Amino acid sequence: MIEIVETGPFNTVQDLGRPGYRDIGVSASGAMDPFAVRIGNILVGNEEGAAGIEVQTFPFSLRFDRRTVFAVTGADGDPILDALELLPWCAYTAEAGQVLQLKHPPTLARAYVCIGGGLDVPSVMGSRSTSLRGSFGGNAGRPLVKGDRIALGKSADIAPVPASGLAVIEPAVALRDVFPDLVDGTLPVRALPGGEHALFPDDGDAFWSQTWKISSRSDRTGYRLSGEPIKPTASIEMRSHGIVPGVIQVPPGGEPIVQMSDANTAGGYPKIAGVIECDLWRLGQARIGSRIRFVRSTHAEARAVEQAVARYVEDVRTTSEMVKRALRAMA
Amino acid sequence: MSAIDFSDPATIALLTDALTAAGVSGLEISRPGGQLRIVIETGNETRIDVTTTTQPASVVQPVVLKAPMAGHFCPGRSSRSAAADRLPRSVSAADILGFLRVGPILLPLCAGRAGILTKQLAEPDALVGFGDPLFEIEPQS
Numbered sequence: 001m002i003e004i005v006e007t008g009p010f011n012t013v014q015d016l017g018r019p020g021y022r023d024i025g026v027s028a029s030g031a032m033d034p035f036a037v038r039i040g041n042i043l044v045g046n047e048e049g050a051a052g053i054e055v056q057t058f059p060f061s062l063r064f065d066r067r068t069v070f071a072v073t074g075a076d077g078d079p080i081l082d083a084l085e086l087l088p089w090c091a092y093t094a095e096a097g098q099v100l101q102l103k104h105p106p107t108l109a110r111a112y113v114c115i116g117g118g119l120d121v122p123s124v125m126g127s128r129s130t131s132l133r134g135s136f137g138g139n140a141g142r143p144l145v146k147g148d149r150i151a152l153g154k155s156a157d158i159a160p161v162p163a164s165g166l167a168v169i170e171p172a173v174a175l176r177d178v179f180p181d182l183v184d185g186t187l188p189v190r191a192l193p194g195g196e197h198a199l200f201p202d203d204g205d206a207f208w209s210q211t212w213k214i215s216s217r218s219d220r221t222g223y224r225l226s227g228e229p230i231k232p233t234a235s236i237e238m239r240s241h242g243i244v245p246g247v248i249q250v251p252p253g254g255e256p257i258v259q260m261s262d263a264n265t266a267g268g269y270p271k272i273a274g275v276i277e278c279d280l281w282r283l284g285q286a287r288i289g290s291r292i293r294f295v296r297s298t299h300a301e302a303r304a305v306e307q308a309v310a311r312y313v314e315d316v317r318t319t320s321e322m323v324k325r326a327l328r329a330m331a
Numbered sequence: 332m333s334a335i336d337f338s339d340p341a342t343i344a345l346l347t348d349a350l351t352a353a354g355v356s357g358l359e360i361s362r363p364g365g366q367l368r369i370v371i372e373t374g375n376e377t378r379i380d381v382t383t384t385t386q387p388a389s390v391v392q393p394v395v396l397k398a399p400m401a402g403h404f405c406p407g408r409s410s411r412s413a414a415a416d417r418l419p420r421s422v423s424a425a426d427i428l429g430f431l432r433v434g435p436i437l438l439p440l441c442a443g444r445a446g447i448l449t450k451q452l453a454e455p456d457a458l459v460g461f462g463d464p465l466f467e468i469e470p471q472s
Contacts, residue, residue: 090439319433
């Protein structure tokens with residue numbers, strides 16, 4: 001069991017989401033940085049898709065009521081266990097009664113607390129993610145509040161985490177050849193031209209060439225971008241059609257909307273582009289007010305990024321298990 | 332370096348039995364902290380002398396932090412500035428002095444005791460094996 005000691009609004013239980021029900025109007029939900037959830041779960045010995053806590057408002061703290069393995073991944077900044085500063089992207093063992101505190105991260109947006117055994121909330125339509133729009137899933141379908149107590153699943157990991165912790169070279173560093181760094185403080189986000197790309201003049205140049213700012217009207221459903229409005233050559237009436245996270249729509253005002261984890265299931269605005277799935281976690285870590293620029297990608301590049309991510313995840317899984325076994329044998 | 336306590340009666344008894352069983356007539360071990368001599372007499376009589384030398388109070392034996400397994404040695408904590416990694420420097424028991432890197436996995440190397448970190452005994456990115464010395468710390472009470 002864990003108890004929420006301190007939390008801001010909109011911190012929720014999330015896993016890798018609830019795909020497959022968009023046809024009946026159910027958003028996929030799931031972590032805004034699913035990469036962090038996968039790696040955090042592997043470090044603590046869980047299945048990749050176990051439920052953890054997505055923290056997007058700080059400070060946040062929780063108390064463990066029994067000896068528990070945990071890791072904080074995603075955002076930068078050092079988590080604190082009682083008074084001790086820990087490493088992010090590192091699994092540790094907490095003792096009963098210890099309090100884990102997360103302060104506001106220096107640059108990124110969302111931290112994930114992954115706990116051995118996962119959060120044992122009911123699975124709804126195959127997922128433990130909170131659907132804020134539908135008010136179901138996660139912890140009673142709502143954000144966490146102070147005093148919430150959440151049960152933990154049984155930890156399947158037989159090899160204990162070493163006393164000094166077990167860390168990972170975080171994805172942004174390990175895969176720096178695959179995920180290009182910020183350019184003058186602007187995050188490059190790769191995208192493919194969308195269904196209505198041809199409606200925009202000059203091959204969508206106004207969209208691709210400008211730097212957009214993530215506006216304050218952004219949340220887990222979508223990011224509204226601020227910049228020089230872009231207009232199609234002709235206004236068209238479209239029927240609503242299915243959309244998914246990553247789709248970039250252009251409403252009549254001309255400032256694009258990027259659909260995120262709690263994406264609407266349908267929409268009628270023209271789609272100028274779609275963010276490649278493997279770059280969505282970086283967008284999920286981009287803060288309100290930060291700047292992004294879309295980089296035109298290809299299906300081949302998107303596939304290559306996906307394969308590099310899969311190799312890294314598999315490497316983390318096999319090597320972390322090997323290191324834990326080796327340390328146990330030498331203890 | 333062995334951590335066996337040769338003044339422990341159980342250790343002496345074990346060594347004596349081993350020497351007797353092996354037919355060895357005697358053993359002498361000298362260490363900075365003292366001397367142990369075991370002489371196996373004929374007729375099953377055994378003489379054991381343990382001499383302990385008292386160390387001057389001001390001399391503190393440095394503690395060597397060793398590699399807990401094989402990996403690439405990564406000194407320092409990446410998020411800290413290089414200036415913070417200068418030697419010698421004070422460290423607390425919980426301080427992370429560096430990592431052992433195995434593929435994408437980093438094994439934190441914890442000081443384990445408060446003291447003065449005086450030496451780094453392996454080169455950055457060197458492949459080290461189990462038990463290889465990595466840091467030397469002069470403990471402080």
